[in-house]
Structures are given as structure tokens and as C-alpha cells.
Amino acid sequence: MRNNTSNTESQILASAEKLFIEKGFKGTSTTAIAKDAGCNQALVHYYFRTKENLFQKVFLGKFKQLFEQIKVPLERETDFFSKLENMVDVYFNFMIQNPKIPYFIFNELITNPRRRKQLRELFMQKPHQDDVYHQFCASVEKAISQGVIRDIEPLDLLMDVGSLVVFSFLMAPIITDFLDLDQSHLTDFVDHRKREALTLLFQGLRV
Amino acid sequence: MRNNTSNTESQILASAEKLFIEKGFKGTSTTAIAKDAGCNQALVHYYFRTKENLFQKVFLGKFKQLFEQIKVPLERETDFFSKLENMVDVYFNFMIQNPKIPYFIFNELITNPRRRKQLRELFMQKPHQDDVYHQFCASVEKAISQGVIRDIEPLDLLMDVGSLVVFSFLMAPIITDFLDLDQSHLTDFVDHRKREALTLLFQGLRV
DNA sequence: CAGCTATTTAATAGAGCTATTAAAAACGGC
DNA sequence: GCCGTTTTTAATAGCTCTATTAAATAGCTG
Numbered sequence: 470m471r472n473n474t475s476n477t478e479s480q481i482l483a484s485a486e487k488l489f490i491e492k493g494f495k496g497t498s499t500t501a502i503a504k505d506a507g508c509n510q511a512l513v514h515y516y517f518r519t520k521e522n523l524f525q526k527v528f529l530g531k532f533k534q535l536f537e538q539i540k541v542p543l544e545r546e547t548d549f550f551s552k553l554e555n556m557v558d559v560y561f562n563f564m565i566q567n568p569k570i571p572y573f574i575f576n577e578l579i580t581n582p583r584r585r586k587q588l589r590e591l592f593m594q595k596p597h598q599d600d601v602y603h604q605f606c607a608s609v610e611k612a613i614s615q616g617v618i619r620d621i622e623p624l625d626l627l628m629d630v631g632s633l634v635v636f637s638f639l640m641a642p643i644i645t646d647f648l649d650l651d652q653s654h655l656t657d658f659v660d661h662r663k664r665e666a667l668t669l670l671f672q673g674l675r676v
Numbered sequence: 677m678r679n680n681t682s683n684t685e686s687q688i689l690a691s692a693e694k695l696f697i698e699k700g701f702k703g704t705s706t707t708a709i710a711k712d713a714g715c716n717q718a719l720v721h722y723y724f725r726t727k728e729n730l731f732q733k734v735f736l737g738k739f740k741q742l743f744e745q746i747k748v749p750l751e752r753e754t755d756f757f758s759k760l761e762n763m764v765d766v767y768f769n770f771m772i773q774n775p776k777i778p779y780f781i782f783n784e785l786i787t788n789p790r791r792r793k794q795l796r797e798l799f800m801q802k803p804h805q806d807d808v809y810h811q812f813c814a815s816v817e818k819a820i821s822q823g824v825i826r827d828i829e830p831l832d833l834l835m836d837v838g839s840l841v842v843f844s845f846l847m848a849p850i851i852t853d854f855l856d857l858d859q860s861h862l863t864d865f866v867d868h869r870k871r872e873a874l875t876l877l878f879q880g881l882r883v
Numbered sequence: 884c885a886g887c888t889a890t891t892t893a894a895t896a897g898a899g900c901t902a903t904t905a906a907a908a909a910c911g912g913c
Numbered sequence: 914g915c916c917g918t919t920t921t922t923a924a925t926a927g928c929t930c931t932a933t934t935a936a937a938t939a940g941c942t943g
Contacts, residue, residue: 586853625869631847647792718933719891
């Protein structure tokens, strides 16, 4: 190999990422990837052997990217409502910049048991990533015992936040089409949802 | 035609429904549908001409089924918190009985602009179905002016409820696999989420 | 049962897909 | 400029898929 990541190889990866995210595994052909990357179809297999292989690279990469973002506000030591605000903020920002990622990951996790297994193994290999979750649990329980928030299971709180953040983005393309909104109105909508999510959470968690 | 819906025809429809919901449009072949229905592959095309046609029948049928459920608590005239509880109740129950429907509808709406168009036209044809939404808006605004709930836009309230209900079900298969839960623990989880959703909404909407 | 229609079958056209292979082209060091 | 390696290409095997067709079968009616 002449350079560590040849131009073609990374171009294929970029095209694959774009197409897989847009159309999913089944909806994307190696032929289409090659065409988008502007190279011969055989090169896709030359560099990545199989479509499945290439997909895994993209999928795990994106998942790690998401996870890196998610863990930041969970780890940070602040008062509880700041942590909450920080979570909503970070998640919304990530989604604004990567609006198709949550659906991409969801889709593949839901439709393909193999991906769930892959991901599980990924977590089993690195049990220390659990710490993020347990760290979060500890801070929730502390906030409860200090009377800062009402009694709630940490997983529920996580699900509440996740629901309010992710659902807005899953719905976004549907709403856009239904109400004939353009991109600028869409970001308004998302921004509006962010404020409402915070309001609901803050009020809904009071003692 | 001998009987209005021949045995084979409805069997094909049933198999198509099962497989489309499980694997989506791209993931399901007419060959697989025929095999599942226990008939010759050509029959699928004999009765429905194209795969697209067959899919539309399934999709619109399921969407109507969902919509019929959704509108019930929106229309009912009760005090606002009862309406809210009723909504969460009905939606959760529907999802427990049709756990794969929300993802199925989501998936096709998100990935296929044509489906969004189809659905939009469906609504445009029957503008009276708008009334359900406007009826709901009216009851929200009444509740606000009466000081029963805090100030909130009706669409936000709808999104809040939708988020908290639907997200639980989208996550369910992922959580099952991750935590090695069996079906009984899963329904516990869902039931638990239902209570938390209600708590969050009731508290989060107080003045 | 004869004739008509509805249903079912096997066969196949025609397309697209993944993956492989053998040969050609590009590139590097010597 | 030559040689070995890496990269790229065209060709193709071997699938699977949708949709159609012509022929066979079943079912009803008079």
C-alpha cells in the first residue's frame, strides 16, 4: 500500500457512508457506491471484500461517534438540572448536525438482530463503558436523595430525555413534507421542540 | 370471481402483511410472500399485479387502523387530564397489541417520499379528518385558558405524548436483546414506561 | 357433460445484484 | 528503463428478483 488510506479507499468509504445512511443496507448496492465514488465496482470489493464488511465499518463508526457525544454530559459533574440541560443541548446539537444518524442506527438495530449482537459484543468487550451509565445512575440517585428531583428510576429518566430528543428528529422529515416547510422552518421547529422538551422535563421532575 | 375475497387472495394479503411489517418493502420478495402463503409466486401478481400495489394495500390498511385508534381519545369530551390519560392508555394498548406497526409506518414514511405524498393526498381528499386535530387544539386551548394546564402549543403536547409512547416501543426490541429479557419482562418494561409517561406529562403540564 | 370462466402452474424474459478473476495500467525503487 | 508491487479495469459466473405468458386445471351453469 502506497499511502495509508488511499484516496480511492476513503472516497468509497465516504460514498458508502452517504448512501447507507440515506438508503440503508438493503437499499444500497455496491454498484451504486462505486458509481457515487467515481470508480470501478470491483474496487469496492477490492478494498472491503464484502458489502457487509463495508457496512459494518460505517455503522460502528457512526455509532461510536454518537456514543462519544452521548457520554459527555453524562460524565460531567454539575448540579442536576444543569446536567439535564446539558444533555438536551448536546443531543439536539448532535442531531442538528447529523439529522439522519439516529434513524440510521435505529433502523439497523431494529431490523437486524445481527447488529444488536455486534453492538452487544462491543459493549461486552469494554465493560468500562458501563461506568458512564452507572455514573449517571449515581448522580440521579444523589439528586433524588437530596430532594432536588422526584423519585424516578435512572433508566426512565434516560428514556424520557431520549424520547423527547430523538422523536423530534425522526418526525422531522415527515412533518416537513406534511406542512410543506422548507429547511429554515424545520430548524425553527426543532429549536422549538428543544425548549418544550426542557420545560417538560424540568417541570415534570420537580419534587 | 367465485367468492368476494378468495381464500388464496386473503392468504397472500396476510402473508404480505406479516412479511412487510417484519422486513419492510425492500426486505420482502414476492417469492417469499408466495412461499409463506403456500402458493405459486405468479399468484401474487395475478391478484395484485405489482409488489408496489400489494404493499400499498397493506400500508394504507395499517395506517387507517392506527389512525382510527388515535382519533378516539382526541375526540372524546372529558376534562383535560382524563383525555390525556385516555390518550396514553389507548396508544399504549394499541402498541402492545401491534408492537411492530409504529416502526413499520415510520420506516416507510421516512425512507419513501412517495408514501408521504400518498398519505398527504389521503388527508387532502378527506379534509374533515383535520377536524380531529382542530378539535384537539380547541380542547387544549380551553384547558389553558381555564388554567388547568400551563401554556403550551397543541402540536407540542401531541409531540410530547407521541414521543413518550412511541419511543418506548421503538426501543423495546433493542432493550430486549441488550438486557436478555424475555417477553414477560418486556411487557413489564412497557407497563412501567406507561406509568412514567403519565407522571411526567401530568407534572410537566401543571400551571 | 359441454362450455365458459376463474384459478393455478411451470417456464422464462430481463434486469440487477454480489463477488471473483485475469489482465491491464500506474507507480515505486533501483 | 526495467521489475515487482499496487491499483484499476472489463468480463463474467451465479444468484435472486419482478413480472409476464401460455398452458393446465378446477368450478360453476345450463
